[in-house]
Amino acid sequence: xxxxxxxxxxxxxxxxxxxxxxxxMWIFVxxxxxxxxxxxxxxxxxxxxxxxxxxxxxxxxxIQVEARAPRSNFVKYDANAFxxxxxxxxxxxGEHQISPKVIMPQGFELLETKPFIIKVKLDPLIExxxxxxxxxxxxxxxxxxxxNIRKSMDMVTLVGPKSFVExxxxxxxxxxxxxxxSSFETQxxxxxxxxxxxxxxxxxxxxxxxxxxxxxxxxVKKKIVPIVPEISVADGWxxxxxSVEPTQMEIVGAESVVNSITSLRTxxxxxxxxxxxxxxxxxxxxxxxxxxxxxxVIVSAEIVRKASVRDQP
Numbered sequence: 001x002x003x004x005x006x007x008x009x010x011x012x013x014x015x016x017x018x019x020x021x022x023x024x025m026w027i028f029v030x031x032x033x034x035x036x037x038x039x040x041x042x043x044x045x046x047x048x049x050x051x052x053x054x055x056x057x058x059x060x061x062x063i064q065v066e067a068r069a070p071r072s073n074f075v076k077y078d079a080n081a082f083x084x085x086x087x088x089x090x091x092x093x094g095e096h097q098i099s100p101k102v103i104m105p106q107g108f109e110l111l112e113t114k115p116f117i118i119k120v121k122l123d124p125l126i127e128x129x130x131x132x133x134x135x136x137x138x139x140x141x142x143x144x145x146x147x148n149i150r151k152s153m154d155m156v157t158l159v160g161p162k163s164f165v166e167x168x169x170x171x172x173x174x175x176x177x178x179x180x181x182s183s184f185e186t187q188x189x190x191x192x193x194x195x196x197x198x199x200x201x202x203x204x205x206x207x208x209x210x211x212x213x214x215x216x217x218x219x220v221k222k223k224i225v226p227i228v229p230e231i232s233v234a235d236g237w238x239x240x241x242x243s244v245e246p247t248q249m250e251i252v253g254a255e256s257v258v259n260s261i262t263s264l265r266t267x268x269x270x271x272x273x274x275x276x277x278x279x280x281x282x283x284x285x286x287x288x289x290x291x292x293x294x295x296x297v298i299v300s301a302e303i304v305r306k307a308s309v310r311d312q313p
Contacts, residue, residue, distance in 0.1 A: 034070045038111065041065045041079040045100060047120070049089035055161040056088055057121040057202070064114040065102055073107045081105045084113070086120055095121045123161035130171050131155055132190065132210065138178030145220045146177070147254040147289045152211035156190055160203035168203060169195045175212055185213045217254035224250050225261060229282065229299045230268045237271070242301040249297075253290040261287060266297065277302050 045063050047056040063084050083103040088096075097117050102110055132154055140146060158165050173188035190205040226248045233239060249264055266282040279300040286295055 034072050036068055037071050037074065038066065038068045039074050041067070041082055043079050043082045043084040043102070045118070046083075046085045048085040048087050051088065051091060051122065053125050054093055054122040055125050055202075056086075057123055057161060057163075058086065058118060060115065060118045063100055063118070065104070066111040066114065067104060068109040068111055069107050073105070077105050077108075086118060088120065088122065091122055093122050093124055095119060121163075123163050125160070126162045126165055128158045128165055129155050130158055130168065133170050133172040134175055134188070134212065135172055136175045136177055138176055140177050140216055141179055141181045144181055144216050144218050145252070145254055145289075145291075146214060147217045147257060148215040149175070150213045150215075152213075153207075156210070157206040158192060158203055159206055160200075164200055164202045167194045167200050168192045171205060173210065173212070175214070177214070180214070180216060181218075183214060183216045185211060188212050217256070220252065221255040221258040222250055222252050223258050223261070224248050226263050227284070227297050228263045228265045229297075229301075230266050231271060231299070231301060232268070233271045233303055236306055237303050238306050240302045240304045242299070245298040245300075249284075249292055249294075251290050251292055253287075257287065257289040261290065264292070266299065269299075271301070271303055276304070 041064070042062050043065050045058070045060055047058065050056045065082055065084065082105075084100050086098045086100050088098070096119070098120055099117055100113055102113060104110060132151060134149070134151060156171055158168055158171070171190055171192050173190050175186070175188060187209050188211075189209050190207070192200050192203045192205050194200050227244045227246065229242060229244050231239065231242065244266075251258060251261060251264070264284050264286070266284055269280070269282060271278065277300075279298065281296050282299050284292065284295045284297060286292060
């Protein structure tokens, strides 16, 4: 022990000077070999502490972080070691300008973020029910006919920021009928689109898929039936003469459906008082499962006053 102490005391001043020189030499070498430099990272931007039932909408998905650190740090760390976020705590619905915050590994000095200010919109999260539109493409085989189409539901729920849900013009699914020869069941995805048929982002359709069942009948039948105008007149008036063009029409459908149809009737029409003669185009009431070449006919009629008792000879 005494030998060690004597060894330490011997030439103490020279040893102290050498130690100090070595320390400064180390600092010099480290400064030369690992100098402080500036660099940048592209870091994903997240939203933090969003208020309850509000959705944060921001066009900036990433920010550029400008930092200063020893050269070795830039080799050691990548963008995954950084975290950039916008603190939304205490904010209300509306548009806000926020300076993003950055958490960095030890040894980095933050110089700036680009952009320095980001725009964030806080939008209420809403739910809204809307009807489904079912569109079809293609056609079944020529020797069969569709007798019925059933959806598992008629309404779906839209979930999303209010300003985006309000952009939805319709929700639709597409049913492909091509070359089907028998009844089938299929899953149809739902699409929420705007007035220009563009899918509305940030809006979720619940459920996103519905079930559609299609009944296909192999027995197709054609039948010609008369057209019956549904016309009524005011009290004191009566129909003197009526004609319809065409007087009859061919219907096509499943045999079980067509057999039960004896005529095609027009939509109801009430003649205005004093209208003695008219010629109008009227819509036909087409039963489900039946197809016709046209759903319109032309009806002509003459209306006269009813003869009173004193008018009779």
